[in-house]
Amino acid sequence: MQQERIIKELQLRIALYEDVKAYSELYLLLFNGLHRFSYSVVRSREAAEEIVSDAFIKLWQVRGGLEKVDNLKVYLYVITKNLSLNYHARTAKKQLVQLDQIDVETIIEVKSPEDIYISNEIINKVRQAVCQLPPQCRIIFQLVKEDGLKYKEVAGILNLSVLTVRNQLAIAIKKISEALPLQYRSLLHFHDRFSTS
Structure with a gap:
């Protein structure tokens, strides 16, 4: 990279x-x-x-x-x-925050001509779906898909196993995909942009 x-x-x-x-x-x-x-x-x-x-x-x-x-x-x-x-x-003045207590700010940026083609309605649906994710899924999604970190890097930052990061990201992607109508999934090329491999 x-x-x-x-x-x-x-x-x-x-x-x-x-x-x-x-x-x-x-x-x-x-x-x-x-x-x-x-x-x-x-x-x-x-x-x-x-x-x-x-x-x-x-x-x-x-x-x-x-x-x-x-x-x-x-x-x-x-x-x-x-x-x-x-x-x-x-x-x-409490104990340290747990991952489940963290609320992640979701930012999805429009970057390419293909992304510009996607309507604001679809982007809003994706944002809403990301906001509905469990806290740990959201933060992992942000670090991997928005900040571009590798699974191993995220695991090190959050003190989790790589397998946990992979599983949480898969859950996030599945939930986001399920939140979108079928016709929008193909328009987004969702599996290409957000694949876990």
Whole structure:
């Protein structure tokens, strides 16, 4: 994947040369996904923005050791998850949030001419179906299908097995598919765009 190659290049520029421009590029590349992920835990856009900024500050503080990090994107998601859970624990004065308590903000972007062809009605039906998913299915769907993470990466971030991630994603896809009328499923090429393989 091209994004992985770009992230690896930026990672090396930051680690070896303390390249501030590479650091800024990495921030811009990953901010939206990390912000959406943090928001799903803390339910505050401002807090999520601050948490993502803090995650990047932590990254800069350990920049000399970044060469040893195998997957920088997952590394940042784990930092963001931990900061988000800590924030939630501090502000809620409760025990740490469980995955079943997390409400994921759903964002479906129109990206290609084929996507533009799909009517707003269909996109709204998909959004509604995603919102109806159980919390764990929603967050896994978001990380895999919207943020482009691999099953193994999601499993590492959420402390789940790869099999659990695969099964939860299959449940999500099945429920979304069932929520759409048959004629819309073929129009969406649903199995091509959201297949679990």
